[in-house]
Amino acid sequence: MRICTFNVNSIRSRLEIVQNLLKDYDIDVICMQEIKVDNENFPLIDGEYQCIIHGQKRLHGVATCSRYPIDEYQNGFDGEVSEPRFVYTLINGVHIINIYAPLGDNYGERFEYKMYFYDKLFEYLKKFDLNKDKVLICGDFNISHTELDVWDEEIWQGEVTHLPEERAILSKFLDIGFIDVIREKFKNEKVFTFYDYRGAAVYKNEGLRLDYILVTKPLFEKFKDVEILTQIRRKRKPTPSDHVPVIAEFDL
DNA sequence: ATGGCGCGGGGTCCGCGA
Numbered sequence A: 001m002r003i004c005t006f007n008v009n010s011i012r013s014r015l016e017i018v019q020n021l022l023k024d025y026d027i028d029v030i031c032m033q034e035i036k037v038d039n040e041n042f043p044l045i046d047g048e049y050q051c052i053i054h055g056q057k058r059l060h061g062v063a064t065c066s067r068y069p070i071d072e073y074q075n076g077f078d079g080e081v082s083e084p085r086f087v088y089t090l091i092n093g094v095h096i097i098n099i100y101a102p103l104g105d106n107y108g109e110r111f112e113y114k115m116y117f118y119d120k121l122f123e124y125l126k127k128f129d130l131n132k133d134k135v136l137i138c139g140d141f142n143i144s145h146t147e148l149d150v151w152d153e154e155i156w157q158g159e160v161t162h163l164p165e166e167r168a169i170l171s172k173f174l175d176i177g178f179i180d181v182i183r184e185k186f187k188n189e190k191v192f193t194f195y196d197y198r199g200a201a202v203y204k205n206e207g208l209r210l211d212y213i214l215v216t217k218p219l220f221e222k223f224k225d226v227e228i229l230t231q232i233r234r235k236r237k238p239t240p241s242d243h244v245p246v247i248a249e250f251d252l
Numbered sequence B: 001a002t003g004g005c006g007c008g009g010g011g012t013c014c015g016c017g018a
Helices: A014-023 A107-127 A164-175 A181-185 A198-204 A230-234
Strands: A002-005 A027-033 A050-054 A060-065 A068-075 A085-089 A094-100 A135-140 A178-180 A211-216 A223-226 A246-250
Touching: A002 A014, A002 A094, A002 A211, A002 A223, A014 A027, A027 A085, A027 A094, A027 A135, A050 A068, A050 A085, A060 A068, A060 A085, A094 A164, A107 A164, A107 A211, A107 A246, A135 A181, A135 A246, A164 A178, A178 A181, A181 A211, A198 A230, A211 A246
Parallel strands: A002 A027, A094 A135
Antiparallel strands: A002 A246, A027 A060, A050 A060, A068 A085, A085 A094, A135 A211, A178 A211, A223 A246
């Protein structure tokens, strides 16, 4: 089973890239973030895939598309009426949570909303037995966990995505039993999943790792490999997203 | 590609992203 997470920065602008990705990398499930479209106008990516969409006009939005049957789903947290940033699906026995976390800011209103978002997520996780269930959380967390996740630790010290409270949230996922499969593979190596469009960041390797695939131990036992498709970000045509697709493979 | 941001809304700029 091959699961991809990809912040597409508009699905309508990235349709060709996504379609080629599904085909070239034999993807079973794709979790997309920042689709930037309402549910009605979400394009058909491939007739083989069924999509659970949580979108709105212009900003944010997530969608999970699968060529395996989707046995259960929920788009949006319980009672959530604000920004569309969450889709849950149950696919092939794996509880897949697709998130687009708010960016936040330096201790202003958006910082509070980011903390609120993660509170809601941890609340949602209480319905699972993390020691027994196969749970996968993936997406754009908008957090760079450690110095290995930023291209320049000094520059990013005290900046949004790398604030102590944000880094602590990522550590909390690990504390309650999740495993960061990218970090598991690239133990002491700087690897990035985001490069700002501005300032030629990708050509200078000035990246951040903001995207994660976190899995519980029962699923980690089936983990085979993870790939970060940086080459797609480096191409000029078709215009890439500022984020990089990441694919994890499981023996399921 | 020898450089350097891209997206959607209803637009010929603005707000947003990180």
